[in-house]
Structures are given as C-alpha cells and as structure tokens.
Amino acid sequence: ELFSAFAVGASIVSAALFQAFSPLMCQVQECCAPGNDWTKPNIDKLEESFSSRLHGQHLVNEVVVRAILSHHADPQPKKALVISLHGDTGTGKNFVSDLVAEAVFKKGQKSAYIHKFIASVSFPHEGKTDVYKLELVDAIRKSVAACERSLFIFDEVHKMEPGLLDAIKPFIDYHTEIHGVDYRKATFLFLSNTGTKEILQFALDWWATGKSRAAISLKDVERLVERGAFNEKGGLHMSELIQHSLVDFYVPFLPLERRHVELCARDEMTSRRLKPDPAIIKTVADDMVYFPSDNPLFATKGCKNVAQKVRYNLVNMQRFLH
Numbered sequence: 001e002l003f004s005a006f007a008v009g010a011s012i013v014s015a016a017l018f019q020a021f022s023p024l025m026c027q028v029q030e031c032c033a034p035g036n037d038w039t040k041p042n043i044d045k046l047e048e049s050f051s052s053r054l055h056g057q058h059l060v061n062e063v064v065v066r067a068i069l070s071h072h073a074d075p076q077p078k079k080a081l082v083i084s085l086h087g088d089t090g091t092g093k094n095f096v097s098d099l100v101a102e103a104v105f106k107k108g109q110k111s112a113y114i115h116k117f118i119a120s121v122s123f124p125h126e127g128k129t130d131v132y133k134l135e136l137v138d139a140i141r142k143s144v145a146a147c148e149r150s151l152f153i154f155d156e157v158h159k160m161e162p163g164l165l166d167a168i169k170p171f172i173d174y175h176t177e178i179h180g181v182d183y184r185k186a187t188f189l190f191l192s193n194t195g196t197k198e199i200l201q202f203a204l205d206w207w208a209t210g211k212s213r214a215a216i217s218l219k220d221v222e223r224l225v226e227r228g229a230f231n232e233k234g235g236l237h238m239s240e241l242i243q244h245s246l247v248d249f250y251v252p253f254l255p256l257e258r259r260h261v262e263l264c265a266r267d268e269m270t271s272r273r274l275k276p277d278p279a280i281i282k283t284v285a286d287d288m289v290y291f292p293s294d295n296p297l298f299a300t301k302g303c304k305n306v307a308q309k310v311r312y313n314l315v316n317m318q319r320f321l322h
C-alpha cells in the first residue's frame, strides 16, 4: 500500500514537473506543444527548396506547396490533408516527401512525428492485411495523440493490398475526433506508380502539339491520374478513400527530360561543394536511357542513379588527374 501511494505521488510530482518545465524542454528537445516551432512550416524553406531543387515538376510545386501551407495555416482544418503523388520511377515522389519533411519539421526526416510506411517492407506478406490494418491504426493513433501535426508517408501504394488503406479512412474523414483524438491536422502522402501509363501518354501527346511543358495545368491531368489510381491494381484500387473523395489532391509527376537530368547532375556536384563540370554533366546525361525509341524524349529512370553516376565520374576523373 505504501508502495502504491508512493507510485501515485511520484507520478503526480513528475506530471507537475513536466508541466512546469515543458516550455523549457521544448527549447532543447522536439515537442509538439502549440506555438512551438518544431512542427511549424518554414515557408521560405518550403518555397525555396521546391522552386530551386525540384526539377521539371511545376504542377507538383504549385499544388504541394500551397496545400501544405494552407493546411498548416488553418487552425481548425475540416479534415486531414491527403495528397496522392503519382508518377514513374525517379521522377521525384520520395524526394518531394523529403522536401516537405525538411521544411515542416525542424528536425527534418529525423522528427519523431514523421512515419514512413514502405509497402514491401512494412506490409510484406500477402494475407496478413488484417494484422497490418491493426498495426497501422495503432501507429497512427499513437502518433497523432502525441502530435496533431504528424506526417504519414505511404510509399509503393501500388504494392499494398487493396483494402489496407481503407482502415485509415476514419482518420482522414470529416470527424471532429475519435476517442478523444483529433486527426484533422495530420497530413497523409501516398506515393505510387499508378497512373504512370496515362501520364506518359498525356506527356507524349502534349509534346506532339508543340505546346510548352509549363503550360500543362493540373486540370489537364488530375482526372486521368485519379482514374488510374482507382482502376489499376494496388492500394487505392476501388478504394473507399477515392469513392468518398477523401483524397484532396492527385498530383502527377511528369516524365523527366534530358535537361532535367542535367540539372540533377549539376545539383549533385553543388551539394558536394564542387563547381559543376559541364563534361561530367554531359557524360551522365549521355549515359541515361531515353524513350520512346523513335523519339527519345524522356529518361526511363528519371533522375534515379544520377547521384551515383556523378560520383563514379568524379572518382574516375580524380584517378585520371593523379
């Protein structure tokens, strides 16, 4: 009895201490108290990183930056923000989720309030969907209870069992709260390759008209992507999230051209504090494969592997110089 009285007393004292010192703690350690700047978007950083580091994706730039800023600026959003990113490999979907994480959370990708689920790693076994659903619901509930501004990133959505994502529908619906937790300030990013066929065909047709890439508007492609996400096999296939219009934005990633690959190669050098070397940039761009074969416009792997190719060429050049 003495022990339990002591335990109760200790927990009251520690709660009081936490209350008293939490503003101080928040100065040195990540926390999510209102008014803190650990989970407040750095607007300049968000705008700057999207406009200078993300290449060839003007639609993404427009939609994602505005969506994040307006959701965070709203003290009482009506629902959680849900953005579905679609496109071919290496066009920047993961890169964009990294840029968001870095600009919204002071600790960037190391924030305790960011959770990334990669289908092939987090949900690898077919037939275990029911278990995964429970785990997913639990992880989201815990994170949002700790921080309303939690960010959830789902990569490889096309590899998820259809139905798995429906488990999170209540969290992104228009509910004020569920069992005392309000999910409406959270953000969900879905990354997938569905809709790629439609985006590629659209980009080729657009190119054939001779109009500039920058003139493509979201309206031109958004519906195509939404239809692809709903009809193709994968996590959003026939999903309730789409049927109930709970996805706020479908964002298409356009295929990258040679000039974008060159910019990625340039960035890789500047990020290493090196002066961009035109010869290396050309070698890397020459080394990529472009399609369609009769009119090689787009890089088959986007900017994927560009960093490795730049590194390889730098090492080779140093060897040659010594």
Ligand SMILES: Nc1ncnc2c1ncn2[C@@H]1O[C@H](COP(=O)(O)OP(=O)(O)OP(=O)(O)O)[C@@H](O)[C@H]1O
Residues within 6 Å of the ligand: 053, 054, 055, 056, 057, 087, 088, 089, 090, 091, 092, 093, 094, 095, 096, 192, 193, 256, 264, 302, 303, 304, 305, 307
């Ligand atoms: N549009 C882009 N602008 C600048 N860099 C890019 C872009 N797309 C890709 N990159 C570079 O290529 C790397 C790989 O791209 P990323 O992982 O974002 O591709 P992805 O679209 O997520 O592909 P996957 O579908 O295979 O997962 C990024 O880390 C980034 O350095």
